[in-house]
């Protein structure tokens with residue numbers, strides 16, 4: 544269902560950046576859960592470039608039961624540019640949830656003007672994908688922008704509306720990155736290091752995918768995948784022990 548989205552992102556990345564592979568801890572690159580006819584595979588890819596310190600994406604293919612495409616792009620610590628966050632999920636073809644955003648590191652007016660306002664024009668042309676749904680796991684005011692695409696939708700809309708919207712957001716993201724001025728003051732850079740780490744901690748603690756990963760691959764693998772790959776700058780501490 545989301546194959547063309549993954550291929551588009553991949554081609555863009557390879558055409559535009561000098562990518563180097565970034566290692567994924569052994570055993571986490573892929574996994575297969577074989578429960579008779581409900582086979583599920585998960586596969587992940589990870590790269591870096593001078594501008595982007597971590598580019599990761601994951602595809603879960605459980606046939607008709609579940610299709611998931613998830614990605615986060617982390618800019619270098621020399622840029623205060625938001626993360627590009629992608630989370631597209633389809634369960635049994637009936638329940639399709641899509642989230643796409645420039646995930647802000649900071650929430651002040653100047654940051655908002657610079658990095659979030661430019662999304663507005665695109666968002667306004669894809670109203671049906673911006674449904675203002677309530678968030679149950681995350682706080683919409685933490686690491687989400689006010690122009691995120693967040694929708695419960697159907698396969699036709701995925702092809703005819705989400706795909707063009709996705710391409711426009713990604714193009715805007717590359718433009719944003721190209722325009723960004725690298726930070727040079729070590730204090731400014733440290734502020735980004737901290738903000739990106741806080742995002743990993745927040746995300747690891749709340750990720751609604753833990754249950755999904757556990758059900759296919761077991762809780763131990765799920766914890767490892769979250770804390771050693773997806774959000775590797777988070778420390779497991781409290782949360783892992785309560786699971």
Ligand code: BLA
Pocket residue numbers: 601603611613614615627628629630632640642643644677678679680681682693750751752755773
């Ligand atoms: C929700 N994301 C979800 C859900 C799952 C995932 C299972 C719950 C769906 C439901 O309501 O049943 C899946 N999350 C994943 C997977 C990975 C993951 C497979 O991290 C990793 C491989 N989530 C993100 C990113 C964004 C994001 C980058 O990982 C930003 C675009 C958003 N996912 C997001 C939001 C929800 C969600 C906003 C709804 C959560 C809520 O209601 O609070």
